[in-house]
Amino acid sequence: MWSISAWEILKCVFPENSTGSRIMTTTRIFDIATxxxxxxxxxxxxxxxxxxMDSRKLFFRRIFHTQDTCPPHLEGLSVAILRKCGGLPLAILxxxxxxxxxxxxxxxxxxxxxxxGSALENSQTLQGMKKILMLSFSDLPPHLKxxxxxxxxxxxxxxxNPRTLIRKWIAEGFIAEERGKRLDQVAQSYIDDLTNRSMLIPMDISYEGPILQVHDMVLSIIRCLSAEENFVTIVDAQQSSPLPKKIHRMSLRFNDLEDAVVGTTIASQNYIRSLTVFGFTKQVPSFSNYKALRVLDLGPCEFLENHHIxxxxxxxxxxxxxxxxxFITELPEQIGNLKYLEMLNVKFCSLQRLPETVVQLRKLICLYVSKVKLPDKIGNMQLLEELSHIFVSSSSVRFVEELGSLRKLRHLTITVEEPSDMEDHGRGYKEALLSSIYQLVRRNLESLSLDYRGHEDFIQDSSMGSCFIxxxxxxxxxxxxxSRIPKWMSNLANLTRLELYISRMEESDIEILKCISTLLFLRLVFTGCAPSGRIVIHNQGFQCLNEFYLLCFIPGVWPVFAHGAMPKLQRYHITFKLLEQQSNSDDFKFGLKHLAxxxxxxxxxxxTGDTNVDISSVETAIRNETSIHPNQPTLQIDTWQ
Structure with missing residues (x-):
């Protein structure tokens, strides 16, 4: 809580009764607590x-990666520094x-x-804490500032989202070129550096990378400095205070669907380089005069229509x-005029196709749509690195051929239609598709998401596996x-992430997956049957797996882990379906204790619809298994509604 007035509003929703509910608030201001x-x-x-002792552990672990080791010549200085930090974790960090x-x-x-200085040594105040944060900021090199x-x-x-942030940094021109690196790789190194300096906080670390957050005190310092330099202008939808005469970058905040009002002063700004909207609104901000824009993020504006853009x-x-x-059903033909456009995200718009002029966007790097047909001349867009989620018609042989010519494409999400004509045209179409996938993988393709609207033989055939040789x-x-896991998948020696939808669950399928020794993330959805009954995962294979997501809609079936199975697995998510008659506690064994x-x-x-199973007995069995685990893993149990 930051103000008494906020609490006065919030407390009105809490009923005054004696049901035993508890309310916890946190604040740094004693008067608000009172x-x-x-x-x-x-x-x-x-x-x-x-x-x-705890201060020393936190301090040394961050610097020396150990809790109790400090070079002798720095011991006295470390004591003096920790004294000035006054036991405040954020200051120490x-x-x-x-x-x-x-x-x-x-x-x-x-x-x-x-x-x-002595601000924290004598008084553990917010001002002292801010002094330390300012010191951290002042030590940053100019590009990180x-x-x-x-x-x-x-x-x-x-x-x-770090990927979105990186693209905005690049669009603003903040990222310096480094020989042998793409700009997004350089930008990622900036994020890593800011994270190491505790300016950014990774919230959910996985093999794909973290979602980031900023501590509120750090954000407060950044906002003050940004306002002083007129770097970013934050505009509330009910803005009453005067705005700078010249706005460079605007963060527009909406708090209400109905009452948001965008001032005329904002509409008259002609030099805005960046406009980002947060919150949800039915209002449409006027941006028609913003000719100098480099970044335009209107994600929350869900009521935009064709004429607005x-x-x-x-x-x-x-x-x-x-x-x-x-409400956006088509993009203007003039979008082809945006010769500097690098990122276009319209995946939540109701588009059926993109205008032919989109192929004129020769500098486009990222294109996100939703099962949309693209023009045949996509080969003109040679800088494309990310393309998602496109739809390929069975009549578009030329498009499929041009797709394979995108030399820099790294990420592709594609829905492919099976040809109705399986004669010469159909064979030519499939051959062109396999050839294009092979060419893309041979060059730079790192990620492929494929939805094939046809018979699974196309996926099961060894010719598909040859694309990844x-x-x-x-x-x-x-x-x-x-119906089964393709045998060719056992040859995917460098794969780190795999997601599949399978209609059965058998030992033979698990054996194929075990051969992919580099897997870090595995997501399987089973929807059919399990002819061999319960699956036991032994200590062979899956030696690197870090995350395992399993959705098993086969009643009464889930894997059981044997001793030594998946030795590096840290996160396990399982959705499973109960049998109608399954009440014996011995039925609910998972082997979680064996996941080291x-x-x-x-x-x-x-x-199950008419199940007689007491769900609480299932929950108890699972809690018992995690409670005896030496790591004491966190546990979340939900029931499918």
Whole structure:
């Protein structure tokens, strides 16, 4: 809680009764804590600073990656620095992150010690904490300062998609070229550096990378600095305070569907380089005069219509464009004029096709649509790296051939229609498709998601496996439901992610998957039958697997893990269906205790329509297995509604 007025509004929704409910609020302001407690006769719990021992552990672990080791020549300085941090975890973490970028010399550490000052040594105040955060910011190199200031466009507690952030940084021109690296790789190194300095917080780490968040105090500092430099202007939809005469980048916040109003002052700004909208609104911001825009993100504007975006074709500086509205059914032909456009995301629009002029976007790198037909001359777009989710008609042999010529394509999501004519045209179409997939994998394709609207023989045939013989592919998703796992998958030696839909669950299928020794992530959906009954996963294979998602809609069937199975598995998500008569507790064995690295388990139970099973007995069995696990993994259990 940041204000008494916010609490006065919030408390109105809580009924005053004696049912035993508890409300917990957190705040850094004592007067607010007192006000919250006064309403319901509550109690204030003041969190104490870390003890000296815990402070040392946090400090040394961040710098030296150990809890109790410090070079002797730095021991005295570490004590002095920790004294000034006053046991505040955020202060310790930021100073430690700063020192981790320095050399282990007394001069470097003394310089940091003297820069902290005495603000925290004498008083554990917000001002002292801000002084440390300012020190961390001041130590950043110029390119990281610029990228971090851009984070001020995001609201508090916003979950930041790093891939989107990277594309915005690139569109703004913040990323410097480095020999031998793509710009997105350089930008990723910026994110890694900011994360190592504790400026960005990874919220959900997996093999695909984290979603990012910013601590509210860090964000507060960034916003203040951004406002001082007129770097980003935050505009509330009910804006009453005066705006800068010249806005460079605007973050427009909507809090209400009905009452949002966009001021005329905003509409008159002609030099805005970036406009990003947050929140949901029925209002459509006026952006027709924004000719200098490089970034236009209108994702939350779900009520945009075709006539609202007619002006987009005249924004000749545009690099980044996001439109998410079901009421947009076509893009203007003039979109082909955007010769600098690098990112186009219209995947939540109701488009059936893209205009022929889209192939004029020669600098386009990322194109996100939703099962949309593209023009045949897609080969003109040679800089494309990400293409999702396109639909390929069985009559478009030329398009399939041109698709294979995209030399830089790294990520492809595609829905393919099976030809009705299986004679010369049908064979030519399939041969062209296989040839294009082979050419893409041979060059740069890292990720393929394929949905084939036809017979599964096309997927099962060894000719499909021959497309991946060069073993470059890292991610493969096949949306087409299959009766069995294709045998050729055992040859995918470099695959790290695999997602499949299978209508049966047998040992032979598991044996094929075991051969993919590099798998880090596996998602399987079983929908049919299990002729061999319960599947036991032994200690052979899956030696690198980190995440396993299993959705098994075969009643009474789920895998049981034997000792030594999946030794590196950390996250296990299982959805399974109960039998109608399944009440013996011995029926509910999963072998979770045998997963040595397990950290998190999520279980979704699907009851059968007339089941007599007491679901609580299933939950008890699962909780018993996780409670005896030495890692004490977190557990989440849900019931399918």
């Amino acid at each position: 006000g919250c407690c006064r309403t319901f006769n509550g109690h204030i719990y003041c969190i104490e600073p870390l003890r000296d 930021h100073i430690a992150s700063l020192l981790s970028t320095k050399s282990d010399t007394k001069d470097e550490w003394e310089l940091v010690l003297n820069s902290i 610029t990228c971090l200031l851009y984070i001020s466009i995001y609201p508090e507690d916003y979950m930041i 007619e002006c987009v074709g005249s924004m000749l500086q545009l690099r980044f464009l996001v439109l998410h509205s079901n 060069l073993q470059r592919l890292g991610k493969l998703i096949i949306m087409k439901p299959l 690295s397990l950290q998190h388990v999520r279980v979704v139970i699907v009851p």
